[in-house]
Amino acid sequence: MRKVLIIGIGAGNPDYLTVQAIEALNEADVFFIPDKGSDKAALRSLREEICARFIRQPGYRFVPIAVPVRAKSDDYKADVADWHAAIEARYTALLQSELAEGETGAFLVWGDPALYDSTLRIIQAIDAKAPFPFAYTVIPGITSVQALAAQHRIALNRIGEPVHVTTGRKLGEALPEGADTVVMLDGEQAFKRLIGQGLEIYWGAYLGTPEEILISGPLDEVAEEIDRRRREARAANGWIMDTYLLRKSDSKPKSDAPPKSDAPPKSYAPPKCGAP
Incomplete structure (x- = not known):
């Protein structure tokens, strides 16, 4: 059976990853990485940097996902529903074509998958009607x-x-x-x-x-x-x-009240990917 991991990777600092999240990274064979264009390339690159930092064995691979653009009309909920349906169709096709039986795929979610992120809802919708069986697990993250x-x-x-x-x-x-x-x-x-x-x-x-x-x-x-x-x-x-x-x-x-500060946490090592 295919397995899907929905991994919360924290709010931006790789040090925010939990031990459970790091162990989950090391279970995955395939990482499905959203691609939202050049403006947000740093977010994609940081996901790749997280994998390079924490995964202990070679052999995993990345599958980019071209994320559809959400329409913006006066009916916000209808726009979101259409947008999620388009993402669901794309995810379904990729899970079937890129994730073999017995393999584990992973989605890396900013913050926590349960708070203002729709990856979990979309995976649940796929699970309810996909023509192939799979199991999924949610790993919480720091929001x-x-x-x-x-x-x-x-x-x-x-x-x-x-x-x-x-x-x-x-x-x-x-x-x-x-x-x-x-x-x-x-x-x-x-x-x-x-x-x-x-x-x-x-x-x-x-x-x-x-x-x-x-x-x-x-x-x-x-x-x-x-x-x-x-x-x-x-x-x-x-x-x-x-x-x-x-x-x-x-x-x-x-x-x-703490002083105003623009200084990052000292423990954070800037990614090598050229993130802004």
Whole structure:
């Protein structure tokens, strides 16, 4: 039987890989690597660098996947459904043609496969109707949410209080009362619509990598700086991954706030692949 591993590889720093993830890498014969074009070539190359660093035996191979582009209309969910269907068809064909009986294939997922990533859903859909049997296993990873809290040296939750995790698209609908809010996938900087509400923001981009940017402080004071730094970084690198936490400003003593820093963790060795 074919076997598929869905491996969470962390938020960008190879040191974030768990022992379980490293062992899973060493089980795989084939790595299915998404190819999203030249702008995101660094993400593809970093996956390859992770394999080169942690896999102990030769013989594995890479199979590139040309990822379809998602349409953008007024019906977001319909666009995503069509996009996932196209990816599912592509994955199905590759699993059948590139993964032989008895072999193990792997998908390397940024962060954790269970949080705002659709690889697991797509593999489940394939499993439900594929003309060939296969087994799949999920290996959790360190998310950008965890990396954000660690780099800012903060706890995500206040004592006995909830944490709300959402997207930039949903943030504008309502800010939950009494919950600190973690925001992911915010391409439009929805936090700017919340200026004037007495919020603190802890923002981070390229977490754990040499390009890491950290900014924190009262939202009213740092929103424009975040917007500017984000636009500059995206223009320079061709892509950006950022995450942030919003909370009421009285929830954390100012004396406990970490200094702003753009310095990467000292343990990270920059990839040799020419990543920006």
